[in-house]
Amino acid sequence: MSEPARTPFVASLPEAEALARLPGSGVAWLDAARRENLDAFAAAGLPDTRVEAWKYTALRALAQRRFAHRDAQAATRAVDAAALALPGVDGPRLVFVNGAFRADLSSLAALPASLSLRPLSQALGEDAEGLRFALSHRYREAGDAFARLNAALAGDGVVLRVAAGKAIARPVHLLFAGAPAEGDLAWHLRTIVELEEGAELALVEHHVSLGAQKQLATVVSDVVLRDGARLDYAIVQDAAEDATLIRRSQLRLGARAQAAMHVQELGGALVRHDLRAELAGDEARLATHGVFALHGRQHVDTQLAVRHAALNTASESIWRGVADQRSRGVFRGAIVVAEGADGSDASLSSKNLLLSALAEIDTKPELEIYADEVKAAHGATVGQLDERALFYLRSRGIPHAEARAMLTAAFCRAVLQAMPNEALREHVSQLLLAHLPAE
Amino acid sequence: MLKIENLHARVEGKSILKGLTLTVNPGEVHAIMGPNGAGKSTLGNVLSGRDGYEVTEGSVSFEGRDLLALEPEERAAAGVFLALQYPVEIPGVNNTYFLRAALNAQRKQRGEAELDSMQFLKLVREKLKIMQISDELLHRAVNEGFSGGEKKRNEIFQMAVLEPRLAILDETDSGLDIDALKQVAQGVNALRSAERSFLMITHYQRLLHYIEPDFVHVLADGRIVESGDKSLALKLEEHGYAWVNERSPAGAQA
Numbered sequence: 001m002s003e004p005a006r007t008p009f010v011a012s013l014p015e016a017e018a019l020a021r022l023p024g025s026g027v028a029w030l031d032a033a034r035r036e037n038l039d040a041f042a043a044a045g046l047p048d049t050r051v052e053a054w055k056y057t058a059l060r061a062l063a064q065r066r067f068a069h070r071d072a073q074a075a076t077r078a079v080d081a082a083a084l085a086l087p088g089v090d091g092p093r094l095v096f097v098n099g100a101f102r103a104d105l106s107s108l109a110a111l112p113a114s115l116s117l118r119p120l121s122q123a124l125g126e127d128a129e130g131l132r133f134a135l136s137h138r139y140r141e142a143g144d145a146f147a148r149l150n151a152a153l154a155g156d157g158v159v160l161r162v163a164a165g166k167a168i169a170r171p172v173h174l175l176f177a178g179a180p181a182e183g184d185l186a187w188h189l190r191t192i193v194e195l196e197e198g199a200e201l202a203l204v205e206h207h208v209s210l211g212a213q214k215q216l217a218t219v220v221s222d223v224v225l226r227d228g229a230r231l232d233y234a235i236v237q238d239a240a241e242d243a244t245l246i247r248r249s250q251l252r253l254g255a256r257a258q259a260a261m262h263v264q265e266l267g268g269a270l271v272r273h274d275l276r277a278e279l280a281g282d283e284a285r286l287a288t289h290g291v292f293a294l295h296g297r298q299h300v301d302t303q304l305a306v307r308h309a310a311l312n313t314a315s316e317s318i319w320r321g322v323a324d325q326r327s328r329g330v331f332r333g334a335i336v337v338a339e340g341a342d343g344s345d346a347s348l349s350s351k352n353l354l355l356s357a358l359a360e361i362d363t364k365p366e367l368e369i370y371a372d373e374v375k376a377a378h379g380a381t382v383g384q385l386d387e388r389a390l391f392y393l394r395s396r397g398i399p400h401a402e403a404r405a406m407l408t409a410a411f412c413r414a415v416l417q418a419m420p421n422e423a424l425r426e427h428v429s430q431l432l433l434a435h436l437p438a439e
Numbered sequence: 440m441l442k443i444e445n446l447h448a449r450v451e452g453k454s455i456l457k458g459l460t461l462t463v464n465p466g467e468v469h470a471i472m473g474p475n476g477a478g479k480s481t482l483g484n485v486l487s488g489r490d491g492y493e494v495t496e497g498s499v500s501f502e503g504r505d506l507l508a509l510e511p512e513e514r515a516a517a518g519v520f521l522a523l524q525y526p527v528e529i530p531g532v533n534n535t536y537f538l539r540a541a542l543n544a545q546r547k548q549r550g551e552a553e554l555d556s557m558q559f560l561k562l563v564r565e566k567l568k569i570m571q572i573s574d575e576l577l578h579r580a581v582n583e584g585f586s587g588g589e590k591k592r593n594e595i596f597q598m599a600v601l602e603p604r605l606a607i608l609d610e611t612d613s614g615l616d617i618d619a620l621k622q623v624a625q626g627v628n629a630l631r632s633a634e635r636s637f638l639m640i641t642h643y644q645r646l647l648h649y650i651e652p653d654f655v656h657v658l659a660d661g662r663i664v665e666s667g668d669k670s671l672a673l674k675l676e677e678h679g680y681a682w683v684n685e686r687s688p689a690g691a692q693a
Contacts, residue, residue, distance in 0.1 A: 392527040402540070
């Protein structure tokens with residue numbers, strides 16, 4: 001049997017020797033992991049829609065493109081600092097432009113002693129061994145192509161640690177910005193977050209566009225909450241409209257740990273987010289609230305997987321999707337209650353709104369229960385704006401576009417209301433409406 | 440103010456209005472009565488611009504403008520208000536927010552300054568007093584979980600805030616007990632003025648005990664077959680709609 005032809009995507013990958021340019025090169029286990037993941041990616045290429053995890057998201061067009069995996073000018077590209085600001089988010093800030101750390105745009109002075117926040121490139125130089133567990137991972141699933149690619153090529157990212165028992169007062173802002181560059185550019189970042197016992201943190205992951213571009217970005221995040229830790233984690237994805245953004249977030253919650261996630265998917269042409277959470281310790285609690293608002297030909301795919309693996313754990317997931325014009329939204333929400341995870345309480349709601357006859361939303365809740373005394377509820381709907389409500393608003397004088405926006409915002413309210421940061425919530429609500437065309 | 444001439448309208452291909460003619464002058468209260476299926480609600484919906492109602496003949500002018508050429512929101516800004524028979528519940532949209540958005544949208548369309556939240560609140564307080572409505576309704580989502588009576592009162596309250604030139608009340612009395620009916624009627628009466636006209640669409644003359652009309656029209660098979668003063672309503676009560684059918688000129692619709 002002959003080898004399948006190498007796609008342009010695979011053919012344009014950097015050679016193994018180029019890995020030597022990445023930060024951390026020379027650390028034997030890291031070199032081995034990078035090489036192995038690169039080889040595995042090159043051999044398998046991008047998955048096609050026969051792979052279950054990619055059933056609704058075709059990568060054929062991406063496979064035909066060639067990318068440069070490094071922006072030589074990333075460190076010096078001009079950036080309008082105003083484009084980076086987020087209301088209500090005024091704490092320490094780590095900024096990456098086209099995948100490169102930018103100390104000049106970051107704000108790392110006067111960090112509280114209980115907070116360690118460094119770019120990965122720096123952390124690798126100071127203490128590579130401490131990162132070994134996270135960075136030596138081999139990704140073996142057929143659907144893991146981008147995690148492999150990221151493991152092979154990510155040379156920078158975020159390493160964040162909060163000391164036991166400490167609460168960080170101001171939200172930490174992680175900024176991943178795409179700036180216009182020559183040619184098709186790909187960049188890869190790795191994030192490692194650890195909250196030690198009883199630590200508390202508010203974290204904002206912010207994907208922002210600094211101008212029109214067609215980049216491919218991958219971000220892989222590992223977030224560990226030790227016993228009793230608390231995390232409020234907002235992801236504001238407002239990437240460039242032609243960008244491809246592939247993310248994987250993996251959370252692990254220890255006993256009595258609590259995580260609340262707020263995800264807003266607004267930008268991007270092709271967006272994929274794998275959000276996997278493991279409730280590993282007794283009485284861990286997870287809440288995920290997410291919304292996508294799509295227009296044009298956007299394709300946004302969220303794959304949520306929550307695993308209850310300990311006693312008396314709880315998870316609540318509320319997701320809303322809005323698709324206009326020819327956009328397509330995909331949401332898969334899988335909850336697994338593992339054997340022995342008795343007393344688990346899990347709920348999942350996915351409600352979706354089609355604003356156009358040409359838009360499409362595929363939603364698929366899944367529930368697998370292997371334990372006793374479990375409370376589980378899930379539901380998914382796809383519908384349209386209520387014509388009666390629309391007429392009612394118009395009959396009171398509210399113009400059509402405004403009435404549509406009002407009803408759409410109301411539809412998403414259950415998700416946005418869960419954000420505790422009021423200024424950020426208000427800003428995100430406005431962003432969301434701005435992303436829906438007024439017809 | 441409102442001049443309807445020879446109005447014909449279809450719903451889903453079916454002719455409902457078949458040559459309706461009616462003139463309403465400023466300050467007048469007209470009651471439109473008729474049996475089920477006569478076209479009463481269709482009239483309200485056509486006048487307010489709801490989708491799905493196709494006007495095939497005739498005209499409607501409102502203060503000299505071609506009403507049928509306007510979008511629903513433009514009709515509202517021009518001063519036409521429809522109190523719905525079944526007010527819609529809108530979860531997630533706060534009643535006060537909705538009402539302020541509506542008022543300001545109308546003012547904007549009319550080229551008037553929008554009200555800020557302080558000015559709006561002052562206006563709302565005045566109107567609540569007139570309507571004798573508790574402000575508790577304001578803090579809830581639009582009509583969500585409201586009782587039938589609360590929904591209808593909320594319609595009248597909206598009307599009080601929006602101050603239309605022409606109010607069309609579509610079966611506002613349906614589903615109300617006598618106390619709720621009195622409250623609604625009281626609200627409407629408080630809004631009667633020399634500049635504001637009302638078109639009350641109703642099946643029963645019960646409401647007319649509490650809101651006295653200047654004119655009563657009987658609508659049957661898509662046309663007005665009888666007009667008179669309020670005594671006409673009493674005759675209807677006595678004899679029922681069968682009496683009208685007997686009197687309607689047979690074969691008059693060509």
